[in-house]
Amino acid sequence: MMPEDSEQILPRLVQALEGVSRWRQEQEEAARARLARINDERQRLRADIEQLEREIETLGDLELKVQAELDELPRHVHQRTRAAVDEGINADAEVLAERDGLYAAALKAREDAVAELLADPDIARLVEEYEQFQQVEPTLANLPAGYRDAILAHHDSVQRRLQPVLEVAQAPLQPVDAERAAVTLVASLNPMEGSPEALALILPVPFDIYEDWTERNEDLAAVLSYRIIAATSAALAQVGVPDVAMQYTDYQGKLAVQVWFGDDAPQGDVREALDAQLEALADQAGELRAVGLDLYTAWLDPRVVTGEDDDDVQASDGAAWTPGDDEATEAPAGASADVPGDAHIESEA
Amino acid sequence: MAVADLFEKLTLTQVARWLDIHPFELARIIGLEGSVRPELRFGEDEVDRLRDIAGVETWWTGELPVSDDVRGRALVRSLARLVVEHADGEDWSTRADNLFRGLEPADQWVVRRAINQLIREGVLVSVSKATGLHVRLSGDGRERLAHIADGSGIPESLESLWS
Missing domain, CATH: 1.10.10.10 (Winged helix-like DNA-binding domain superfamily/Winged helix DNA-binding domain)
Known part of the structure; x- marks a missing residue:
């Protein structure tokens, strides 16, 4: 028993045990507080995870949408390219039509120079003699040699004196004063890589240059068509297939040229050969230089040129062009249809 | 024919009409020459040469070689x-x-x-x-x-x- 009036003194052991009890209480409180914070953090993280999962799900939807857009990109590129080609060809055709006025002016300037010389009475008299000679030329053989020689000598003299007229009439076209302009030739090889089966060109000129050539004047568009066909012919000869079939078709009112190689595999790079010929054309064709017109070539995916359905654009290997059936193309006046194989010379329509 | 035509060269279209072939066929033949002409114009003396290259011939002249009631x-x-x-x-x-x-x-x-x-x-x-x-x-x-x-x-x- 402890004394009543004396200060209570706890034994050291009890004090130690009480210390342990306080420490335990403090530790427990601290641990419970940490557990509470951990739990809060866990709940917060779970909430964050739920939010992130929702965001991931949203990203998944977005990914599908973007992937679909990516899948659709070739189709959109195809559509936009076709639209650009159609718009560009029409715009280039307008440029060509504008330049045709300059071409006509350049031709007229040369004709006027000739007319000015012909207005000289002395020249006019020589021309009259020149024309009279042309009329009697077929009968010269019937004349005695002396007369014939005299007439021929006089005609030589007339020709020499008319030489200045001839030189003016056949002088290069003088460049007109105008800003330079440019038009584009659309070109395409199918397939784009490897040995080509076909070549297609779209010119910024009306198709009726082919179909109704007998009704048209030879304007700048016609000259450009002839030039490009000549350049194509030269390129085909260069790659060893000069005789390959060439067809002319209507591409939305514009002239398209199609070359089918068939069994005649080109022995060279068709694109390189054609580019070289077109470059020479652009540099040397007097008609283009006179009107300040440059010619560019745009090499495009064959599907753009063939105007395939959009569904076909998804195919990575490209759909093959196929020549028309064996019914020959209807030929315009003065032409036989240029068709491959055992086709007919022309339609009977 | 205008007087000036005596001195001017022929256009490709005119030569094609003369030869009775399509101008595109003539353009293709011109391409085989291998060089670019400064201008697509042709002297009359070239027409016969181009006719030979094109192989243009006229077989039907005068009476038909075979007669038949139909x-x-x-x-x-x-x-x-x-x-x-x-x-x-x-x-x-x-x-x-x-x-x-x-x-x-x-x-x-x-x-x-x-x-x-x-x-x-x-x-x-x-x-x-x-x-x-x-x-x-x-x-x-x-x-x-x-x-x-x-x-x-x-x-x-x-x-x-x-x-």
């Missing part, structure tokens, strides 16, 4: 005769339009259809060339054309042209 049959038999006469070797071929150049439009219509039918029948074979579309004889083409020309072997398919 005009269409006369034309077809004459066509056969003309081809046999002109086909002078195994390598022979000629421009397809030579087979009807020189005929009146109505007669051309018949002959063109006959040529198409002869190609379908395997008597003639069409051949693509840089100078234009050509035709040549098939293996037994000469013999079959000879029978058509003398009237002893005209295919039924051709008879529809005049019946």
